[in-house]
Amino acid sequence: MLDMTSAPPALAAEGVTHRYGGVLALDGVSVQIGTGQFVSVLGSNGAGKSTLAMVLAGLLAPSSGTVRAGGHAVASRGHGGPIAGVSLVPEGRRLFGQLSVRENLLLGGFGAGASGRETRRRLDEVLASLPKALRDDPGRAAATLSGGEQQMLAIGRAIMAQPRTLIIDEPSMGLAPVLINQVYEWLSRLHADGVTILLMEQMATHAVRHSDMMVILDRGRVVYAGSPQGDAASAALISGYIGEEAL
Amino acid sequence: MGDIISLIISGIANGSAYALLALGIVIIFRSTDTVNFAIGDTGTLATFAALSAIAAGVPIAAAFFLAIAVAGVVGIAAERLLIRPLGHGQHLLFVALVITIGLGLVMQAGMGAFWGNTPKPFPPLVPGWIQVAGVAISLNKIAATVFALIAMGFVAWFFGYMPFGIAMRASAEDPLAARMLGLNTGRIASIAWFLGCGLAAIAMFFLAAESSLNPHIAHSPLFRAFAGVFLGGLTSMPGAVIGGFAIGVLDNIAGHYISANYRDTIVFTVIVVVLFVRPAGFLGSIRKERV
Numbered sequence: 454m455l456d457m458t459s460a461p462p463a464l465a466a467e468g469v470t471h472r473y474g475g476v477l478a479l480d481g482v483s484v485q486i487g488t489g490q491f492v493s494v495l496g497s498n499g500a501g502k503s504t505l506a507m508v509l510a511g512l513l514a515p516s517s518g519t520v521r522a523g524g525h526a527v528a529s530r531g532h533g534g535p536i537a538g539v540s541l542v543p544e545g546r547r548l549f550g551q552l553s554v555r556e557n558l559l560l561g562g563f564g565a566g567a568s569g570r571e572t573r574r575r576l577d578e579v580l581a582s583l584p585k586a587l588r589d590d591p592g593r594a595a596a597t598l599s600g601g602e603q604q605m606l607a608i609g610r611a612i613m614a615q616p617r618t619l620i621i622d623e624p625s626m627g628l629a630p631v632l633i634n635q636v637y638e639w640l641s642r643l644h645a646d647g648v649t650i651l652l653m654e655q656m657a658t659h660a661v662r663h664s665d666m667m668v669i670l671d672r673g674r675v676v677y678a679g680s681p682q683g684d685a686a687s688a689a690l691i692s693g694y695i696g697e698e699a700l
Numbered sequence: 701m702g703d704i705i706s707l708i709i710s711g712i713a714n715g716s717a718y719a720l721l722a723l724g725i726v727i728i729f730r731s732t733d734t735v736n737f738a739i740g741d742t743g744t745l746a747t748f749a750a751l752s753a754i755a756a757g758v759p760i761a762a763a764f765f766l767a768i769a770v771a772g773v774v775g776i777a778a779e780r781l782l783i784r785p786l787g788h789g790q791h792l793l794f795v796a797l798v799i800t801i802g803l804g805l806v807m808q809a810g811m812g813a814f815w816g817n818t819p820k821p822f823p824p825l826v827p828g829w830i831q832v833a834g835v836a837i838s839l840n841k842i843a844a845t846v847f848a849l850i851a852m853g854f855v856a857w858f859f860g861y862m863p864f865g866i867a868m869r870a871s872a873e874d875p876l877a878a879r880m881l882g883l884n885t886g887r888i889a890s891i892a893w894f895l896g897c898g899l900a901a902i903a904m905f906f907l908a909a910e911s912s913l914n915p916h917i918a919h920s921p922l923f924r925a926f927a928g929v930f931l932g933g934l935t936s937m938p939g940a941v942i943g944g945f946a947i948g949v950l951d952n953i954a955g956h957y958i959s960a961n962y963r964d965t966i967v968f969t970v971i972v973v974v975l976f977v978r979p980a981g982f983l984g985s986i987r988k989e990r991v
């Protein structure tokens with residue numbers, strides 16, 4: 454376990470509120486993602502998970518409140534890219550369907566400012582962690598991949614940036630259980646390698662099993678933050694109508 | 701038979717200018733969702749700048765590259781100052797279109813005020829004529845064709861292999877996802893406008909040497925370039941190039957066998973028929989695929 458008292462959290466939201474026009478998506482959310490932790494944010498559809506993911510990645514300026522990365526307040530940046538050292542695997546993967554597997558990966562490195570040589574080195578490394586179908590034919594257009602392959606490629610593209618923190622939004626969406634296992638195995642390996650993981654999920658089962666900490670969002674508010682195990686956690690999951698199958 | 705071959709050869713030579721303009725239109729459209737009607741006038745403006753430079757003693761070859769640079773910079777400025785502030789959204793497509801039409805008209809008026817409306821002779825990059833398959837073709841046209849092919853090869857290589865070119869394709873497909881990776885979509889837009897308008901400058905430089913230079917010289921070639929773009933599909937770069945060359949040939953054949961007076965009518969009749977059969981053009985896709 455890392456000493457959480459001395460190191461500033463990898464990411465923190467302080468009183469973050471966000472409105473889309475009249476819709477209140479986040480309502481005074483404060484969370485801390487400790488360096489090296491695996492944190493799950495659970496909530497049903499519309500709870501505000503994706504909005505929180507975008508805000509914590511630095512891709513969406515909240516209506517009010519502060520985001521801190523490594524203890525420093527994040528200012529809105531010029532071209533609006535992610536916070537340095539943070540990568541987001543967005544909801545729905547958002548791969549470039551007309552680009553090849555290889556090109557999708559390459560852009561993960563290029564977007565993070567890696568040199569051409571460094572990008573090619575990482576590309577070999579990341580390709581090696583991908584399912585065989587992708588490794589064998591990296592020239593295939595991403596649109597032709599299966600859902601599981603696309604999710605793995607989306608994670609691969611994000612880690613091409615060599616992030617210290619990986620935010621991943623509903624990776625299990627639309628995947629068969631065996632593929633969900635593959636995705637979580639990879640996240641565990643990344644976590645073991647020292648990457649801070651922030652996971653947004655509707656399905657509690659896997660998330661609870663892998664997390665150090667669990668946050669439950671309900672209609673934009675944090676209704677639980679703490680251990681993913683125990684009676685309090687179970688009660689919070691039930692009242693949030695999340696993942697009864699976990700219990 | 702010899703007739704048709706010579707018509708095709710000179711048609712291809714004419715078509716290289718349309719192909720360059722068409723490619724420029726597609727590059728800008730794909731990366732910033734803007735149909736740039738000022739692209740031809742931007743090329744004309746850059747050619748006027750080259751003419752002034754030549755008059756001041758700059759060698760023609762240097763003036764050629766100067767024209768590319770001037771058009772590119774004007775393109776970047778137009779995108780930054782007029783298009784980008786509009787933001788994103790469906791109806792803005794139309795607003796941007798009207799803005800570029802207006803910009804083109806303002807440029808034509810400005811060029812007329814500054815350089816005058818009377819046609820000015822413009823020197824070819826390479827003077828002289830040669831015989832190709834029994835047809836006399838100006839070396840200027842040959843040079844235009846060669847430069848068009850080189851430029852197209854460069855564009856294919858840039859978009860196929862260079863990270864920046866790949867990033868431009870990605871940004872065209874999903875700008876938000878591109879931004880999420882940290883790709884600088886603003887810089888991508890600038891490079892697209894530089895490239896697109898630079899290609900237009902090459903086209904107008906050669907066209908000016910074919911006839912002469914005046915502020916309204918882009919009108920008819922732009923018309924044909926758009927025809928080529930629609931023929932090839934608004935989203936396809938190879939389609940635009942092939943479409944541009946096809947229009948050059950079609951235009952030549954129609955002018956020879958039917959009537960030079962009805963060239964435009966005939967060219968557009970054929971395009972309407974093609975679009976009736978294939979609304980997305982030969983190589984384009986109507987909607988960008990979403991996965």
Ligand SMILES: Nc1ncnc2c1ncn2[C@@H]1O[C@H](COP(=O)(O)OP(=O)(O)O)[C@@H](O)[C@H]1O
Pocket residue numbers: 473474476477478496497498499500501502503504505
């Ligand atoms: N771009 C948007 N415009 C308007 N409302 C939005 C937008 N994105 C999300 N919302 C609304 O904000 C709330 C939270 O959405 P979201 O963050 O996507 O939740 P989750 O990811 O947990 O499903 C929902 O009520 C949703 O309808």
Ligand SMILES: [Mg+2]
Pocket residue numbers: 502503504544622623
């Ligand atoms: Mg969501």
